[in-house]
Structures are given as structure tokens and as C-alpha cells.
Amino acid sequence: MTALRLSSFLVLALLLAGLTGCESPHYTYHYVPGRTAIIRGGYAFAPPGAPERVERAIEAGNRIVGLPYRWGGGHGCSVDTGYDCSGSASFVLREAGLLDGCMVSKDFRGYGKSGEGDWIDVYAKNGHVFLAVAGVRFDTGWTDGNQGPQWTTVDRPANGCVVRHPEGL
16 A cells, blocks of 8 residues: 555656646747847847847847858857857857857856846757847747748747846846
């Protein structure tokens, strides 16, 4: 009887864990007037009144939009001819004054503060990182088939990611 109670308890505990808080993060686009960037012709435009660092992040992303995906690209901490995911994220955050140097994707798991921010979110796991800036996603994949840095409103799962944000944003 004790083994039956123990196994029942374990099944119940696993069921409750599955229903509470074990959900993976997910980027979901939601337009919020005055808070969400607009994408036109592949370029993002900050909403009026966005903080200066958010505007700078969007401007930086726009400078590398459309460049090809290149593994290791962007890690020279300067303008490059192609970018990978972490090179793209590093470039945007560095140009906005929110990061010194460059980071690889897994290192973004410890960047800034835990959880979602008000303006910029970093979704990071070992092997991939992408940003949401003023509500729009800046990513090197999971879009319309194009690779390389680009802005999109396409939702995407973020299995295995942690969500972080820069201090104050």
C-alpha cells in the first residue's frame, strides 16, 4: 500500500508540475499603440516617445538587416559582412550602449536582468539567441525562409530559452 501511495503522489506531482510553470517561453507579437515598433520594407521604426536606447537598438538592427547569415559573423565587434544570431544580438545591444563587446548565445542566458523587460527582451539558450525590441522580433531565422538578421512579427517558440532584459528597459 505504501508503494501505491508513493507512486500516486509522484504521478500527481508530475501532473501538477506540467500544469504550472513548466511552460517554455514563446515570442508572440502583440501590437500595442505607442509601445510597438512598426516594420515597413523590412526595416523597423520605433514608436514615438521610445527611450533613446530603444531607438538606437532599432537603428542598429536596421543597419545589418538583410545581410547574410554567417556562422561567427559579427563577433569581431565591428561592422561585418554577415552575422550569426549572437553576432546580431551583440551588435544591436552594443550599438545601443547596452553591452560591452560581444557574447555567444549561451552567455546571453546570464545577460542583464531575469524576465521580460518593458522595451527589450533577450531570448537565449545554448545555441541560439534572438531579441524582441519594442515588441518586434530581431532574429536570424524562424521567419519566411530567409536567413540572416531581420525584423519580423512572426511568432516563434523559444523552447529552452531564458528571457532576460537590459537593466531599466
